[in-house]
Amino acid sequence: MPAARRSPSRSARRRARSRRRRTALALGGTAALVVLGAAGFTLLGPTDGQPQDAGSTTQARPVPPVSDSPEPSKPAESSAPPQSEPSKNDPSKNDSQVVQHGSGNFTTATASSGAVGTGGTVRRYQVQVEDGINIDPKAAADAIHKVLGDKRSWISNKRDSFKLVSSGTYDFTVMIASPDTTDKICGAGGLDTKGEVNCDVGKQVVVNSKRWLTGSPQFNGTLDDYRALIVNHEVGHRIGHGHEGCPGPGKPAPAMMQQIYGLNGCTANAWPYDSNGTYLKGPSVP
Template identity: 50%
Template sequence: MGRGRCRHPSSGGRTPRPRPPARTRLTRRGRLLVLLLCLAAGLGGTGLAIAAWDTGPGPTPRAAPDPATGGPAAPDSPGEVSSDPPSRARVPDSGSGTFAPARLNGSPVGSGTLRRYQVQVERGSGVEPDEAAAEIQRIVAHPRGWARNGRGRFQLVTGKADFVIRIATPKTADRLCAEAGLDTGGELNCETGKGVVVNLKRWLTGSPRFAGAPAAYRHLIINHELGHALGLGHLGCPGPGRPAPVMMQQIKGLDGCDSNAHPYGTNGTYLAGPAL
């Protein structure tokens, strides 16, 4: 046989090499593992993966979509992510009835008469006061909000305030709203003249009638109740397919309008509707 050609051990010639000891040979399971590893390497270029083998950390969470544009928003603070979806949020029906104030102070935003506000959260609600205050401050300062469009000047404070924004469990919210003669039925938020009462259920889960995540619905909560604090009443839908005004009670139905969480459009136009 010519040079460079192999001879089968059974055809004579050189003495067959001894088989390696059993401890150095691949078992059937080992050969299968090697085969799967090779397949995984080959599939890597196609974007496929074997999910069961992914034991490392998951991808870095992305910031929640910007409610103003529907596109991705840069985080307002490192590591900021959206809250749990409604199906996973745990909402206690009642809490301690006492409130813990946030410890954050902010700079004034907007123009006109300054209104200082404090944020308080009911103890036992599971919501951190400082986190809630930071989120409300971002909502107030949003480019499509009241402050950025000349309708008010607001500042988050820890001391003396013109009004208080309280996040309360449903039963506590009902009690506080009832003191102002309002029936919220364990579901609604209210503005009492002394401040804003946010129902914890709405804060954590959003609204089944609102096309958006709870983080987006929180803009509607704050903007609607701040609108009342500015002396504005309820509005209706201006027409099918048009953005619902923030002063519309969108949780009770949209009447053909599209969900909207901001007082102003992307072009700076005030999103109004017929007075109710």
């Protein structure tokens, strides 16, 4: 007869149960780790399979997207004059007179004069004012003639003379135009006046009516003096002068200095020569 099968002992049964329990726990822990690795923020319990809060230390944090937009470009430097306190005569009170966009039509001043100056080339010029910009052509022509006839103006060099004419041949025109029209005329010659400044282009000296009516925040003289600076500076270009800088702190700014951008330590001055006939020169600048 075969031998009777012996029943496992109680201790053997306990050891078998212990091995099965350790195996189940190991498998359950492995499943939990796999799910955590895949989801990144969710932990599945080994028994019921339901999500459990893993806490802030394991929860994924959204990463802000990297923008592919370029860094904003720096604004281009403007040639417009910087802001400052109004000048002594407070020309800012005349701002309401400035017409931004004129008619585009010009009236030639019915004014003429004999030549001013004692030698050199006589340059004939007309004065034209855009219609509808609150500036009288005859009054403007008289003011310009007075500037060019002043002994502190360019006639002091004994090489240039000027004659105001209203008809016939002429060498150049002094045009006073609204800011928009100034930009259009000067822009046709490749110059960007930005609605603020004047220019000399072709056969035209173009005066921005904003400057004629309000002056410059950097110039602390009278409005009449600033108008003289406009005429002397632009006519200076007409007869061959370039820009000049400040010759030194406390000295008069040259008429060929762009004083609307600041005086750099110089004092405001409208005239190329002083009352003794000395040229008020500064270092040449581009």
